[in-house]
Amino acid sequence: MNKWLLPLTVLAxxxxxxxxxxxxxxxxxxxxxxxxxPVFTKLDTGGVTILGQENTYQLPTDVSVKTDATDIRPxxxxxxxxxxxxxxxxxxxSSIIYPAEKxxxxxxxxxxxxxxxxxxxxxxxxxxxxxxWAKTGRADEIGDVQARYIIEEVGNSDSNALVxxxxxxxxxxxxxxxxxKDKARYTSDRLNQLVGELNMAYRQQQxxxxxxxxxxxxxxxxxxxxANQHTSLAMNINFQQSWQKLQQALPQLGFEFxxxxxxxxxxxxKYKPLDDTQWAxxxxxxxxxxxxxxxxxxxxxxxxSAVVISDEDKFALSGENAQILYQxxxxxxxx
Numbered sequence: 001m002n003k004w005l006l007p008l009t010v011l012a013x014x015x016x017x018x019x020x021x022x023x024x025x026x027x028x029x030x031x032x033x034x035x036x037x038p039v040f041t042k043l044d045t046g047g048v049t050i051l052g053q054e055n056t057y058q059l060p061t062d063v064s065v066k067t068d069a070t071d072i073r074p075x076x077x078x079x080x081x082x083x084x085x086x087x088x089x090x091x092x093x094s095s096i097i098y099p100a101e102k103x104x105x106x107x108x109x110x111x112x113x114x115x116x117x118x119x120x121x122x123x124x125x126x127x128x129x130x131x132x133w134a135k136t137g138r139a140d141e142i143g144d145v146q147a148r149y150i151i152e153e154v155g156n157s158d159s160n161a162l163v164x165x166x167x168x169x170x171x172x173x174x175x176x177x178x179x180x181k182d183k184a185r186y187t188s189d190r191l192n193q194l195v196g197e198l199n200m201a202y203r204q205q206q207x208x209x210x211x212x213x214x215x216x217x218x219x220x221x222x223x224x225x226x227a228n229q230h231t232s233l234a235m236n237i238n239f240q241q242s243w244q245k246l247q248q249a250l251p252q253l254g255f256e257f258x259x260x261x262x263x264x265x266x267x268x269x270k271y272k273p274l275d276d277t278q279w280a281x282x283x284x285x286x287x288x289x290x291x292x293x294x295x296x297x298x299x300x301x302x303x304x305s306a307v308v309i310s311d312e313d314k315f316a317l318s319g320e321n322a323q324i325l326y327q328x329x330x331x332x333x334x335x
Contacts, residue, residue: 073140076188081195082106091180094187095163096195103160104299105202106195108153110228111162114197127153130167136186137193143172147186151194164191201227219245219333223326224306226299230316232308233326235333239265239300246296246307249332253325255294265298269309279324282331287324289317 078087078094085098098106108127115122121132133146148167155161164187169178178186220236235242243262250257250269259268271294279286293312298305309325310316317325 073185076185076192078188078191079195081192081199089184089188092183093163093165094184094191095161096191097159097161100155100158100160101300103155105227106160106162106198108151108162110198110201111151111153111194113228114194133170136189138189145169145171147190149187149190151190162191162195164188164194198227221326221330221333223323223330226306226308228308228316230308231318231322231326232299232306232316233329234301234304234306236304238303239298239305242298242305242307245333246298246329249329250296252332253328255296258293265300267296269294269296279328282328284324284328287321289321289325 078089078096080087080096082096082098082102085096087094087096089095108124108129112122112124112129115129115131118134120134122129124130129149129151131149131151133148136145136147138145147169150165150167152163152165153160154163166178166183166187169176169182169186222234224232224234226232226234235245237245243265247257254272254274255269256272257267258270261267270292271289272291273286273289276286295310295312295314297308297310299308307329308316309322316322
């Protein structure tokens with residue numbers, strides 16, 4: 001029989017492995033396992049009264065109700081971008097009021113021209129225009145927002161005004177009633193955009209007229225396209241001078257003055273064609289103009305001016321006829 005003799009150290013190790021795991025949960029701390037929850041005595045306050053919890057800054061316990069989203073875009077307002085003008089929004093309409101002498105630049109006819117260029121259909125009634133559905137032009141819209149605008153020109157002998165209002169609005173083909181802030185935003189945007197484009201056209205025409213050399217005292221002129229996109233004759237003379245010069249020059253081309261409104265620069269003309277030889281003296285071929293009634297409109301641009309000749313249907317002359325007529329006037333005015 002073999003006898004196993006284990007060293008003393010091995011026996012000690014085996015004895016330690018046979019003890020309970022409970023001892024492993026003790027980490028030389030003062031914890032004692034008890035069957036009941038220990039009871040602690042109250043803190044001695046030393047006679048000081050301890051107040052309860054302060055409710056001043058207590059968080060609200062009410063359940064918040066979700067409301068509709070709020071439009072946080074800054075409001076728009078009509079801008080006085082015409083010299084000596086004022087603007088106003090009355091809760092429904094945005095308007096800009098300016099001196100009457102600037103009516104030649106800012107009027108309902110020029111608004112119609114801009115709408116046509118932008119491809120926006122419209123109907124007219126007197127001095128009022130009502131557009132078809134048109135996009136608002138804002139980049140921060142949610143959905144497809146469109147509006148139908150009412151644009152009107154009003155005025156008297158002292159001042160003139162352009163007024164924009166909202167007829168209807170829709171978003172993604174659903175009609176809605178705009179709030180007052182919406183009316184202010186969209187009417188102001190459209191008014192500012194229209195007047196801004198008219199300003200740009202006016203400045204371009206002024207630059208064309210300003211290129212003339214007036215130092216010599218001679219009448220300089222050029223055939224240009226005015227703010228209404230009409231072919232016109234621009235001159236480096238003021239309104240009164242151009243009226244007097246044209247009264248002398250136009251009869252030499254067969255135009256007789258019938259009715260005149262000097263203050264507005266307007267005259268009704270009666271045209272009787274001249275012989276071919278008389279046009280040949282000017283080095284020009286005879287224009288293809290019918291005998292009958294025509295009209296002249298002079299516009300002032302500071303110390304310069306421009307004239308437009310229109311037929312009896314109030315359409316400005318264009319194409320070759322306008323070029324020949326204005327070239328003849330250039331020759332006569334230069335002498």
